[in-house]
Amino acid sequence: MSKKLIVAIDGPAGSGKSTSAKLVAQQLGYLYVDSGAMYRAVTFLAIRKNVLNNNVEIIKLAEETEIDLKFADGKTYVFTNGENITDYIRSAAVNENVSIVSKIYGVRKPLVEKQKAMSNINCGIVMEGRDISTVVFPNADVKIFLTASIEKRAERRVKEYNEKGIGVDVNEIKQNISQRDKLDTTRELSPLLKAKDAIEIDTSKVTIEEQVEKILKIVKETADKRNNKKKL
Ligand code: DC
Numbered sequence: 001m002s003k004k005l006i007v008a009i010d011g012p013a014g015s016g017k018s019t020s021a022k023l024v025a026q027q028l029g030y031l032y033v034d035s036g037a038m039y040r041a042v043t044f045l046a047i048r049k050n051v052l053n054n055n056v057e058i059i060k061l062a063e064e065t066e067i068d069l070k071f072a073d074g075k076t077y078v079f080t081n082g083e084n085i086t087d088y089i090r091s092a093a094v095n096e097n098v099s100i101v102s103k104i105y106g107v108r109k110p111l112v113e114k115q116k117a118m119s120n121i122n123c124g125i126v127m128e129g130r131d132i133s134t135v136v137f138p139n140a141d142v143k144i145f146l147t148a149s150i151e152k153r154a155e156r157r158v159k160e161y162n163e164k165g166i167g168v169d170v171n172e173i174k175q176n177i178s179q180r181d182k183l184d185t186t187r188e189l190s191p192l193l194k195a196k197d198a199i200e201i202d203t204s205k206v207t208i209e210e211q212v213e214k215i216l217k218i219v220k221e222t223a224d225k226r227n228n229k230k231k232l
Contacts, residue, residue, distance in 0.1 A: 004122075004124035005030075005124045005140075005141035005142060005222060005223055005226070006119055006124065006125050006127075006137050006140040006141050007021075007024065007028075007124065007126040007127070007140065007141065007215075007219055008132035008136070008137050008140035008142065008143045008144070008195075008198075009021045009024075009127070009129075009132065009144045009145075009146065009215075010128070010129060010131065010133050010143075010144070010145050010146070010198070011128075011130075011144075011145055011146030011147060011192075012130075012147070012153065012177070012180075012181050012184065012185075012192060013153060013157070013177050013180055013181070014148065014152070014153025014154065014156045015146040015148045015203055016146055016148060016156070016208065017128040017129075018034060018128060019208055020146070020208060020211045020212050021126050021127075022071075022074060023208070023212045024215050024219070025125075025126035027216060028124055028126070028216070028219065029124075030123060030124035030125055030126050031071075031118070031121060031123055031124070031125045031126070032071050032076075032125075032126050032127075033069060033071075033115065033118055033125060033126070033127040033128070034069065034076045034128060034129075035115055035127055035128065035129035035130075035132060035136070036098075036128070036129055036130075037069055037076050037078050037089060038067050038069070038111050038115070039098055039101060039102040039107070039111065040078070040089035040090070040094050040098055041065070041067050041085060042058065042061050042062045042065070042101055042111070043089075043094050043097050043101040043102075044088050044089050044091075044094050045061045045065060045085075046058045046061055047093055047094065049061070052097060052100075055104055055106070058101060059104060062104075062106065062107040062110050062111060065080045066079075066081050066082070067079070067080055067111075068080075095176055095180075098180075099179075099180050099183035099184055099187075100183070102184075102187075103183065103188070103189060105189055108189055112131075112135060112190075115127065115129075115132075115136045116136055119137065130184055130190065130191075130192040131190035131191075133145070133194075133195035133197075133198050134193065134195045135190045141219075141222050141223075141226070142199075142215075142219050143195050143197055143198035143199065144198060144199055144200075144201060144218070145194040145195070145200045145201070146200075146201055146202075146203050146211075147201070147202050147204075148202060148203045148204045149204045150177060150178060150181075151174075152203075152204045153177055154173045155170070157173045157177065158170050158173055161173075199218060201214055201215070
């Protein structure tokens, strides 16, 4: 499999995007990018600066902050202007406000540009998010859209929190996910939607291993097709 591909994985919160995207990238030796971490970083900075009600200031943060994502030991580390903010971007306050921040055009524009620029590397890339197949890489070689029932998605989030030693209420998590789904799918700009040419995988009843296997198979088949076309 010699051709380096762009693999776009979209889906709602808790659909299994991060876990499968990381494993797929690892197995292929590709760069893994969690685009949601960038929207979370801007949201965290806006909360800390107390400017959540000021779009001009939020946009300034998105435009002027240097955001670096570093993936190591199965985890995405987030740095803003050199400061490690990894531990703060998944707080309840960020969860509650990230959909509001990410619907601002002036926030999306610079972040999408940064994401597009990440493909200018000499290796393949797996990027996950909400608009990767539709806006960031509309010409991605592989487009995957993951879905799962709300019950399953909430259950996964609760497990993640519990593993970190944080106790959470499943109904509260369900409510937060539903609210984010609503905001993410109904927003005017780059709403979460399945690209026409994306392959949909319902992850409610499959294991992570099966999910990863499915995606890897699609990537390998696409790479083989591309390589054969070159030879013809
Ligand atoms: O993937 P996540 O749950 O960490 O993403 C957090 C939020 O960021 C999500 O509610 C919507 C937003 N987001 C987005 O608008 N576009 C992306 N490509 C990725 C995330």
